[in-house]
Structure formats: C-alpha cells, structure tokens
Amino acid sequence: MSQEPILSATDLVTRIREGQWTATESTPRHLAIIAQRNSSLNAFVEVWRDEALERAAQLDRKRASGATLGSLFGVPIGIKSNLCVTGHVCSCSSKMLANYRPTYSATVCQRLLDADAILLGRTNMDEYAMGSGTEYSIYGPTRNPHQEVGPNAVSGGYSPGGSSGGSAAAVAGGMVPIALGSDTGGSIRQPAAFCGVYGLKPTYGRVSRFGLVAYASSLDQIGPIATTPDDLELLFQVIEGPDRHDATSLSRETVQQVETKLRHKSVEQLRVGIIREHAEQDLAPTVRRALEETQAYLKSAGATLVEVSLPRQAHAIATYYLIASCEAASNLSRYDGMHFGHRANVPEQNATLEQVIAASRGEGFGAEVKRRIMLGTYALSHGYAEQYYQQATRMRQAIRLDFATAFANVDVLLGPTTPGPAFPIGAHRQDPIAMYLTDQFTVSANLAGLPAISVPIELGKLQSNESRLPVAVQFHAPPCGESRLFSVAKALHERNQTAKLGAVA
Amino acid sequence: MSDTTPSALSVQTIIGLEVHVQLATQSKLFCGCSTRYGQPPNTQTCPICQGLPGTLPVINQHAIELAIDVGLALDMELVSGCRWDRKHYFYPDLPKGYQTSQYDLPITRNGRLEFRDPANAATLLSVRINRAHLEEDAGKSLHGEGVDGGTWIDLNRTGTPLLEIVTEPDLRSAQDGKAFLQQLRTILLYIGVSDCNMQEGSMRIDANVNLRIDDGAQSIATPIVEIKNLNSFRNVERAIEFERDRQWQHWQATGEKLGQRPKQTRGWDADREVTTVQREKEEAADYRYFPCPDLPPVVLSAEQIAARRAKLPRLPQQWKADLISVWKLSDYDASVIVEQGRDVAEYFETVAQVSQDGKRSANWLTQEIMRLLNEQQRPISEFPISAQQMGELVAAVATNELDHARAREIFSLWLEQSLTLAEAKQRLGIAAISSDEVEQLVAEIVAQHQAAIDDYRQGKKQALGPLIAQAKKLNPNVSPAKFREALLRAVDGQ
C-alpha cells in the first residue's frame, strides 16, 4: 500500500475534480486503511464496502459525462451509528436496535449523497449517544489512535472520548478525512479534543436533526469532525440549512439576519473573552498550557483578550443532566418492543403486555441508558417536575442570558474543551459522575444553543515528563457565528503547523 | 331515578363531557399521510407516524386554523403562545410511547355553549366549555385476533388530528347531555371543522358522571366515574342513565363518597346495556407531561384570528336569525331548517333567492323534500332536484304561472327524470297561456254561464267559483288566478 499521507477532503476533491485521481482509485485506499487499523481501533462498526466501491465507479462515470460535480465529490465519509441511512442498520450501539433498518434516510445523509460523497460505513458510539468514552457499546470500546508515551502509558489504550468516539478515531486514525458526529453535551467536541482533530457543534437548528435518533431533542445537533478547519467548514456547508422535516431548523432568513449582524472579523480585530470560571477549574497541566499558548498566540496576532464571567457555570452540569435525562426518558419511550427493535421472549402464557414491554426495555438498554431513563423519569414524575425539570429549564435561561451578556462585549469566548486529555479505557466505568464531569465545559453551548468548536493545540517544546496525548481549546460564538469559529480555527491551524516544526516556544 | 329514592333526599346527576372530534384536514397532524377513512390496514403510515427513531413532527397549519374556528364558534379565549406537550403512557397503538397533546396551554379555553332545554323548548341551557385542545389520535387495536390471542395493530389512524372539547360539569341529565351534543355537532358541521361521522369514529365521547345527594343537612358527592369511548348519542344517553342508577345503588349499599376511591374508568357495553370497569389504578396516572422539544409554540396573531373570523361560516344561530329576518320565516320553520344542517339551510337559501318567496320555499322544503329524504334516509346532497331548479318551480307558483297541483306534477316528474322546467312542462302538456287565450276562454265561459254572471252582479260574489273550475276543466294550463283576474275585468267592466 502506498505510504503517501491521506489527503484532506479539500485536497481530495480538488485532485479528483481535476482528473489527477479517480474515486475508484482513492476509495479502495481508504477501505484498505480501515481493514488494517480497525481491528485495533474499533472505530467503524460496519463498512459498506461493496456499496462504496460501486458508488465510486458511478461517480467516476458521472465525472466522465461532464455533469456538475458536488462539493464533496468522491470524498469517503464515516457516519455515526445514530444517523439513518435507508436499508442500513442504525443501531445506536444498542441491543435494542441491533437489527433495526430504517426505511428512510436522515436529511444530512441525503445531503452528503447529493454532494457526491461516498458513505463508507458507520462508526462506533456510546449507546444512544449517552456517554463520554465510546465504551458503552454493544460493539465494545473504541480506542484512541493516540497513545501516551513513556512510563505513564497504560497498556489497554486510551479512550477516544464520546459519544462520537468512533467518528473522531476514524478521522484521527486516517481512515476517512471527515466524519459526522452528534453533540448533545459535548459528544463531538470532547472526542475531537481527545483525538487531536477538529470538531464543531453548530448553532442549534442550523443542521436538520431529521433522521438523527434522538437523545435529548432540545440539545442534539449533528456536526462535522475533520483534520483541518477547511474540511470542517466544507462538511458543515454541505449539511447545514433549513429542512421542512425539522420544525426546529432555522430558516435561511433567520440565519442571514444574524450573520449580517455578526460582521466578519479577522483575528487581529477579534475581541476574545477568556471564561474566568473555566480557567479557574482544576485543569491538567497540558490543557492549561494549551490555553496559555493559545492566548499568547492570539495576543501576538493582534486580538484583544478580555476576561469575562459566566456566573452560572457551576450549575451547568446539573442543569444539563436533568434536562437531557428528562428528554431522553421521553424520547426512549418509543422503544417498547412492539413496533420495532428488540422484543423480549417472555413465556406468553402468563405474561402481561406490561411485562413484555418492561422485559424488552430491560434487556435492550444498557446500564447508562437505564440510569438516564430512571433519572429523567424521576425528574418528570408527578410532584418532582416543579423542583427538578422546571428549575433546570429556568437555570437554562439564566445560563443563556449569561452568554448573551458576555457576547455584548466580545466576539468569541475561549476556554478548555475538557479538563484533561484522554483517559485510559475503563477509567470511569465505576463512577458515572466522574464521567459526567468530563463534559463540564461543553454542556453550556448545548444549553444555550450556541456554536462551539474544539481546536487541537500543538504544544511547544514538551518536557519529557509531560503528557503526549492531544489537547485542545474550545471557542464559543454567538448563535450563527460559525464563520468566526472557522476563521479562529484556521489561524490556529497555521500556528499548529509552525509549532509542529518546533518554531513555537 | 330509581323508585327507591326517598323523597327527603334530593339527588342530582353531575355530568361533564369530553368530546373528541376528528378535524377535517387532508393530512395528519404531524406528517403528510392521508386521513382518509377505511383504507387497507397499515397503508396510511410513514416513518413519522410509525414513530420510527429519528423522525420529527411538523404541525399541520390547517389543524390550527380549524381549532381557531371552533374557538371562535364557541365564544372561547384563543391562547396565543399555546404549547405542545407529550403525555406518556405505554400502549401498542401508541408507537412513540407518548401522545403529543396540549396540557397547560391549550389553543383555546373558557367558552360557552347554549342549547335548547329538552324538557322545555322555550328555555335555553348553558354549558361552560373548559378548553379545547389539539392532539393526535392513536392507532387501532384488534384484540384477540392473532394466534395465541395476540392483538393486531393498524396504525392508519395514528396521528390523525383531534380536537378534544372539554366541558365543565354543568350538565344535569342524560337528556341534557344528548341535547348539548346535538347542538355542538350542529355547530361543528356548520363551520365545517369535522364531518362528525360517529360510525367512523370522527366524534367520540367520554362522560364523567357522579351524583350529588342532598339530604337537607349536607351534600354528598359520589366518586366520579369516567365512561370512555361512547360512539353514539344514544349510547351517551343510555350509559349516563345506567351509571346514574348504578351509582345510586352503590351509594345506598356502601355510602362511598368522592375521594374515598380513585377515579374509575368504565366502558359501555351496548349489547348488555351496562357499564363495566376498565381500569382502576391505585395510583393516579402519572403521564409525566412535558413540553415537546421538537415543536416550537404556536403564537396566534390578532390578524390571523381576524382573518379566520372573517372566513368563519355563519353559525346556526346566525342562520336562524337570517331566515327569520330576511325570508320572514316563523321561529319554528327557521329552527326546523337550521337543525337539519348547513346543506339543508343552504339549499333553502338558494330556493328562496331564486323564487323570492321564503314562506313557499320553506313549505316545499319541510313538507315535500324533507319528507322524502327522511323516508329514504338520504342527505340532501343526494336529492335529485337542484336548489336552483326548485327555486324556479317555486317562483312559477309564486307568480301564478303554475298552480300548486301542476307544480307537484312537475316535482314528481323531476324526482324521476332530470329535465328543465320548460321540458317538464312540455312533457306534462303544460303550455304557457297567452293573455289572448285567457280572454278567449273568458268570453266562452261568460257566454255559456250568463245566469251565474247575473247572480254575481246582483251581489252573489261566490257565484264565480264554479266558473273558474269550469275554465280549468276546459284548459288545464290556465292559471286560476289569472283567469279570475280576467273574468272580473270582463264582468265588472261591462
């Protein structure tokens, strides 16, 4: 196999469009890399090999015919296992849906096909997107392509984060240049940070959720994962836009109105808010360095740094887990083993319908899913809703207003994506609360509906005792401010290239 | 009431109704599937109404408009910023495990409906309407059909838009309940929001019933029973009567009061004419209502409401007032016509407009046409004579072009054959008579009946009667009125 590095999506499209390469030549290369690396990474849970090769041939014929070519022409892409593609299993890594084949495609998947992308297969995830490690999966855990080096390294490998860990690991492992994930409380950004790639959680409503198996409907967004900001933007441009099947998708007019207000700014014109509450948290040394080096770079590039406060950050995790669990308990009511999905085999003679349904759900759902259903059922049940769900929705509004106040004074907010780098696989298995806390910096964007991006940071000269695992920073923008996030990420990407060459101290 | 009621006790039946009305939309509430009734099982569903993972609802605009219409018709408050809530319960005909409904902010609330007291036609009774909210219907379960007694599920009806109209417990008898429902149905049919077809389940009723027993010293309420899914007005009436007697006997036997047992749900067994227990849960149902995150709220603007008001079809009360003031009908005739429904009222209005004779139009409609329709159990839409034709016929009578007997001959012929008025007249040999012909006939009669003419001239006014009959015999096409006019001119003028 050729040792030539895998091309970015942007470069691949250019080469194929210009005729330097064909989809039939490039696709098998990606399939070969998957074949080679997936047994250790477990990033893909299903590869649609024959279909991908057939489609590659079809695309080459399309190009030969002189037809207009889509913006992802010939680009292989990985799809998180909670996105529906007609006829393919969409399991959400759950026993409940292990054999479930949707009869329709998600809007985003249809848009990828319309843009001439090649769907290579589906990627691993935490069951129903509930988890931060891609460990709660019927397919077993995914491994982070990155390893710690030195005496601290663990032998079992590191978590890619979650819940979109399969997509992040597939991109970081060079299997595909781009992949789709979904982000309810950090499920794109946290794995992107752990795997050293870029991940975007778009503004709520910019990407249609139609065909995304719901976890928490008012928080879920589909978003791109990529190795470069250009690819991230390219994929985002394909999937975003209004959809008549999703009443919460934002209209073109709304997006344009807001975008017009957010005038484009180059990095030197930016006012960057440093989130005091995030910086004050207990951060791993390399994460703190990433923050400091990012600030130093932005300052040197001419940006203005301002400390800002989000006073209700301490309540974000509780607010998030209450709202997400309530919505999850509701959304997961449809899995009753009656219409689709797993039905338990209860000896019919004595079984009531209630018993069959309860047994189907008991067998079909894993421990973390059950935990959240129980929490959500508790918080919504009669007599509790006022204390828990209602309070959480009020706190959500308070948090949203905190962001609005901050954005009155700054263009973007800077903070860490995660408190530390990737943890060893299984580290949090006994302590779900510790797992929840890895989301402490990411959940606010979902609560407030804001776009947020995780940008990997190459650290300058590492000491021998410092962690070699990837680290990242996170930027938040006002609603529909994705273009600001892309321009900051592009500047930092250039800085990273320099850092890799050792030019940054 | 049962004959065991001691005279010292006063017993009232307290009734509140929940009426589920299927709205007349083409497509379902949240997806594009057709709402057509009677299609093969499971052929009118899509991933959305099948509740497949990943699907999302989008509200049908027309369902909102129809709900606004009901709010306007029942004098209700329209709630701007109404919300969608999920009501959770598990049942195999509910594929999502929750019903999307409206909980604390329904689209419309606080209305009132007046109807004629069935015990005294001169009195109007009034019922307060608590609320009317939009929700989706569930599918259909066919119990015990499968092997092992399994249940079959047909999801065609799943997601059909319903408006649930909830009254306050203001009704006091089964007959009042029935009269209220008839008036409600008439209104809903007039504004065209539903076909209210009870056989097809387009109108289904739950009745909440209990008794208030007053012995002079204190007032006691019996536990409330909800009778579910009543599908005819007769069943509503019978079920409430049964429940009233059953609760009375139960109270006498046990003395059980409201609050001493949870609300019971009962069903009506129409064959045995009894209610039977369906469910009595120890805990109050905990539906875990919460706002549906997939559906943004609906904010009704004043303009939108004004636009619907402008388009709102005339309500039955307004129709009746118009029939009385414009066409000079009696209160009774106007009521009879309006209660037949909008199609009949519209038919009447066309006949009256064409003929310009309201009273005659009403007589033809109520005495001839409705008698036939009742006999044949057919709606007026299937009546073979169009309102326009009927108007021409009535006009011909009104202008003395035809007498009533000849008009009835044409009417009978029209029931058999589709003909114009002229064709029908020709077929029956009814020719228009010129004034010359009338004059000629007068001359003939005067010549033959000089004695009668003399009697008339001497003051015996009735002497001319037989002459008119004689003329009609000579020429059946002659209009008696026209002949009489010409005859008088002839004899008085001499």
Added chain:
Amino acid sequence: MESKPPDATAEVTLDVIRYLERLAYLQLSDADRSSLVGDLTKVLSYARSLAGLDLSAYASQTHAMDQANVTRADEVHPSSTLEQALANAPQVASPYLQVPRVLE
C-alpha cells in the same frame, strides 16, 4: 408500597427505584436497583442545588431557540408501502403488526 409516589424530598430508596421502574416500564435486576440507589442519590445531590434557588425571574426555557409558528401546509404526501410499514416489526400478521395479547 411500590405503587405510591415517593416523597419529593425523601432519600432515593429501593422503593423509589421500584416506583420509577414501573412508571418507565423498565425491568431491572436487583444489582441494577442497588447501584441505581447510589447513582441517583449522587446525581440528585447536584440537582438539589438547583431546587433551592430562586429562579422565578427566569422564564422556563424548554427549547434551545425562540422560534414559533413553524408549520406545514395541509398536503398529502405518499405513505410507506405495507412492506415498509411492517419491515421492522418484531412480529407480523400481515397486514397487521402483532403484539402480545392485552390483558385488561
């Protein structure tokens, strides 16, 4: 016992777990139940910090964005075929889905 709704301020006990289990139609093992007592207690200890705050100044935010009136026209679109409609049913008696008998 297990059918009574638990007191809102009470500890999370096995009875609370059993009540929720019935409400959610979710069959749990004894091991699940005992670990859930601990897990819910921990999570709710975070959540109770919210319960004590005065947030009456803030409107309840149940949606991410302030949207309203997103509706569709009343148009009929093609439905699934019968085959598609039954494709994922665990048990079928065409043209119906079949479910276990409902005991009243």
